[in-house]
Amino acid sequence: MPPFDSIICVGQTTWEGDFQKAVVQLMCELAVRHRVLYVDYQHTAKDLLLGTLGRQKDVPTRAVVRLDNPLTTKPGKDGSLVHVWQPPVMLPINFLPPTLHDPLLKLNAGRLVSGLRQVMAKLGFKRPLVINGMHPVLGLALLGELDEAGTIYYCFDEITIARWMSKHGGRYEPDYLRRVDAVVTTSETLRQTKARLQPNAFCVKNGVNFPLFNQARILAEQHPPTRPVVGYLGTADDRVNVDIVEHCARTMPDVTFQFIGEIKEPAITQRLGTLPNVVFTPPHQPANLPPLLAGLSATMIPFVCNAHTYTIYPLKINEYLAGGLPVVSTPFSILDEFTGIVELADTPEAFAKALRHALADQAPAQIQARVEMARGNSWAHRAKEFEAVFAQLMHKASPTS
The missing domain is CATH 3.40.50.2000 (Glycogen Phosphorylase B;)
Known part of the structure; x- marks a missing residue:
């Protein structure tokens, strides 16, 4: 993996919320030493409708439909800032069978890539490292689309068991694992499992604020x-x-x-x-x-x-x-x-x-x-463990290594 000038994290969770989120905590720590863009939860048209009707809370309706600026900054650690971008509204496809889901995924991914490229240009991100937070379905569609220096799959659950992603995640994850530069898991058990398909497998356990x-x-x-x-x-x-x-x-x-x-x-x-x-x-x-x-x-x-x-x-x-x-x-x-x-x-x-x-x-x-x-076991320590993975991948890719 060549050197990178920024980090783009694509997650399956919102930045805000009522509980501590591993990927959010990690990005706050990495922002101390890196430029970080967090791609917020990809709300669908269904979310937008339920949010408008007051039946689903915390839907950023105005940002999703671009009445408010979708690109904001949030405080990281030690005075740093994290850029947080709210994607445009997506088609709800997770419930669909593969024959319908897969073609429509390309439409969702296309909208996301188009918006992300504009944000990257605005922020001056040219060779980002993409960290995919437990979203191999979208991750596979994004590979090679952002001029990325490399991609790391951040895996913190067994996707074939997790109800919220098992329907299509189980289909997409094997191919995604083979094609990313590395996988980082939050438990040794997960690392051993994912290493069967991705030899660059590392364990960085959850931390604490x-x-x-x-x-x-x-x-x-x-x-x-x-x-x-x-x-x-x-x-x-x-x-x-x-x-x-x-x-x-x-x-x-x-x-x-x-x-x-x-x-x-x-x-x-x-x-x-x-x-x-x-x-x-x-x-x-x-x-x-x-x-x-x-x-x-x-x-x-x-x-x-x-x-x-x-x-x-x-x-x-x-x-x-x-x-x-x-x-x-x-x-x-x-x-x-x-x-x-x-x-x-x-x-x-x-x-x-x-x-x-x-x-x-x-x-x-x-x-x-x-x-x-x-x-x-603080998140500050975990971020350094993550950066050690970055260094190892870049060393492997170096012509002199």
């Missing part, structure tokens, strides 16, 4: 929790083992179990919503999370253990630790690096016992060990 989440530790020291609360932060979906949480809530009536974030699995509210010691707190902007975490006594990652969760390295694990909070988790994935820091339990009974131990584990030395673990 350490300065933000460490505020929870400071707040908790000033105002310690007055009652035991076990928290779960983030989207609660079908990865959550409801049996484990229900058992713990029923056998630990003196403890409050708090879910902070969006609930996407109906069984969670159906089975836990009637219990008096289970509370649901709606999603909050990341900047507003530290006070909520400061009210927790311990945290949990009660994921089911299956092929999907085995590929996950969750953002929340380091967010918990940055706040100095004890963590109890199921052994859903390879978590060897957290031995002695995170307690693992694989049955409802063992999980409840581990939570009791966590609630009593407030030794200053252990709290500090958690904080230092998270500090070493």
Whole structure:
């Protein structure tokens, strides 16, 4: 891969939102040393209609239809800026069969490329490095269209299992993997899987916005929790083992179990919503999370253990630790690096016992060990690991290497 003068990141998520996003955090860090353009979520005509009717929130209607400037700047880290571009409205095609989806994808990609080339000219981006955030369908259509120095596929989930991308992503990803310059995954399990098709496979695990989440530790020291609360932060979906949480809530009536974030699995509210010691707190902007975490006594990652969760390295694990909070988790994935820091339990009974131990584990030395673990896993460190991948790819491409 030859040298590049900028970074263009094409993602499957909006820049703004009620939770920390790996790709957004990474771009904020890379913006300190690189010029970065983030291609925001590609809203469709369906999104636009639902947003206009008020049935879908956070649709940037005016920017999508070009009543507002689609190119804005957002703060990165250490005074840097990230350019964020809202693509024009796209055709909704994900639900279609391949015979209809594939020709219409070319139309969507053409609109995106045309707009991106104009933005690149305005920003002076001539030889960008394209980082594709978990969107191989669009990524394959964009290859070679932006005069890019190279393309890296940033893979943070198993696409053949993820409901939101499995329909066409599973078809497109193998070819995309073979044609990109490298793949960077967020877990070692994913790296091993993707390396079968792309030999330049690297693992850069999820990080943590350490300065933000460490505020929870400071707040908790000033105002310690007055009652035991076990928290779960983030989207609660079908990865959550409801049996484990229900058992713990029923056998630990003196403890409050708090879910902070969006609930996407109906069984969670159906089975836990009637219990008096289970509370649901709606999603909050990341900047507003530290006070909520400061009210927790311990945290949990009660994921089911299956092929999907085995590929996950969750953002929340380091967010918990940055706040100095004890963590109890199921052994859903390879978590060897957290031995002695995170307690693992694989049955409802063992999980409840581990939570009791966590609630009593407030030794200053252990709290500090958690904080230092998270500090070493900050997004600033992860960005440097990513840049080491850039350097390795450029070294391989060098005539003298």
